[in-house]
Amino acid sequence: MATIKEVAQRAGVSIRTVSRVLNDNPYVADATRECVLRVIQELDFRPSAAARYMRTGQSQLIGFLTDELAQNAFSYDLIIGAQQTAWERQKLLFLLNTGNDPHVERRAINMMRDHQVEGIIYATMYHREIIRSQFPEDIPVVLVNCFADDRSLPSIVPDEIGGGRLATETLLNQGHRRVGFVNVAAQEPAPLGRMAGYRQALANYGIPFDAALVRFIEEPFEGLATSTYDCVLSLLEMDDPPTAIFCFNDMMALGAYDAVRKSNLRIPEDVAIIGYDNVEILAAQIHPPLTTIELPNFEMGRLAVRMLLGEAGSIQDGRPGQHMIECPLIVRGSV
């Protein structure tokens, strides 16, 4: 690879002039600039980012750390959103999946520091709280899908309550009055929030909460669809069965579909189903296509980069911004 020196020699100018051309400095004669540019082309010269960084302190690098995000299919859009936004700003993204191993995590953060990333985005697979102290003080961090115990780091999370409410109200809007909810039994923001949203929606419509309509899948969560199948079957066998079911996520909706079909009922005529997450590969392909609430992953990834670069509210009212992103309704054919 050619160096700036070779370019300078070949163009018959000084290194500084080449540097000027490289950085669009106006104080270069047009003729000189053209000549230099030509030589740069000929030599296929590209300035070294490392050397440039040494002087400017701008590495143009962003670290994207995940706990186990990338093991599952939900979050492509998060990565894509972040990557694309970084790209638009001429930054490169380091991807690193820690597998939730604290040791790996610590080393990963160090490795990113070694490469002087301008900041780190830390995204978790599930919406949860994390410990602030695992992150260094001297480097910007933006949290995605999680938040710091002491709220001392800017964070972006989905609005679970709003999403739960939207899902339920979508069903209520269609005239359903007996709305089942198949939730997961975990003390985490997602199940807790969606549950709260479910209750709010009921309250908004003046419908009393009926605990018999709410079911919880217990851990472990493998075979989620199958557990949901059983759950929904029992729901439909009630004396006063629900005519609509809100499933905690799309995978579970798959089980609900099977249960409804098993009961010789039709979707959405006899039972309406709504999911959560908008996993396209599932939701758009099953029959009828699943109406669901979208986890706005792309937007979250995008916002994370913007916040990291100081473009958007990484600080709000003098404190690290805690952003809640709305989860929109995706209408397909199951409601």
Added chain:
Amino acid sequence: MATIKEVAQRAGVSIRTVSRVLNDNPYVADATRECVLRVIQELDFRPSAAARYMRTGQSQLIGFLTDELAQNAFSYDLIIGAQQTAWERQKLLFLLNTGNDPHVERRAINMMRDHQVEGIIYATMYHREIIRSQFPEDIPVVLVNCFADDRSLPSIVPDEIGGGRLATETLLNQGHRRVGFVNVAAQEPAPLGRMAGYRQALANYGIPFDAALVRFIEEPFEGLATSTYDCVLSLLEMDDPPTAIFCFNDMMALGAYDAVRKSNLRIPEDVAIIGYDNVEILAAQIHPPLTTIELPNFEMGRLAVRMLLGEAGSIQDGRPGQHMIECPLIVRGSV
């Protein structure tokens, strides 16, 4: 961030000595080493990768370029496999998705060169041929899921023929003699190869090829599951219907499931179904769980990094290695 100079001063030694400690050079007195190490700890010092690169020429960086891989759910494991393998070798991975835009691609490659990546992995969404000239000569490249027109770049692709054969023989092994195949109508390695494998398997079992059992889904490929549904329905309405169906991919198997159920038949008792890709979120969740052929993405990602770093056959018989990876059978409950 502390510099090596500050460490040296504080430890009362020269920069050179700190550098020795950093690089595990044996010619340091134990006492000196300990002292330096302690100061490094105190200052939370980390050597700058950029500065280090300037001297050593080792950037420890690998570029991972995708066309539109990351838009779909198939390929997490590819990224994870590559990332994890890079991590084990203390390397960092740049992720960059080009959206198949040649202009973006060119700029992306340049950007990676600016950061002096040690090599580039280029992975495509679909198994296909690519043009060699889009890549620079002076930087190692490994192709994944694609191959260069002139075979001048090392490449890793799945063995489509073997996979198609394995899928079909799995069905044949169970005693099925009328095996349907729902393929996609595209002149690409995947549909072509799996078709060839299907025919080979038939031949191996001495069963004549019956064109009526093979159907092709035409582009566009949105609503793949739905098109497959229609296809399989017509297959099952034949006078001499198939008792087993090989679907080009798992999403299509989803449509096949619906068609079988619609025909009041059972899986696998009346009709066996086998898919391809092993998209866990689908295959493991539907009922019955789908037996399928796995695209060994993790292994391909892993091998790509190893080849890039010269650990595995990037050169075979003096030519760039063209590797074909076997696609294993994943037995679940649909056959």
Added chain:
DNA sequence: CTGAAAGCGCTAACAA
């Protein structure tokens, strides 16, 4: 075993 000094490729004061 340890240190002084050169230099990697670039940018930025400062001079010319």
Added chain:
DNA sequence: TTGTTAGCGCTTTCAG
């Protein structure tokens, strides 16, 4: 408008 020079933080001869 252009060139000279110092220096970013590190590794590496080469002396001591």
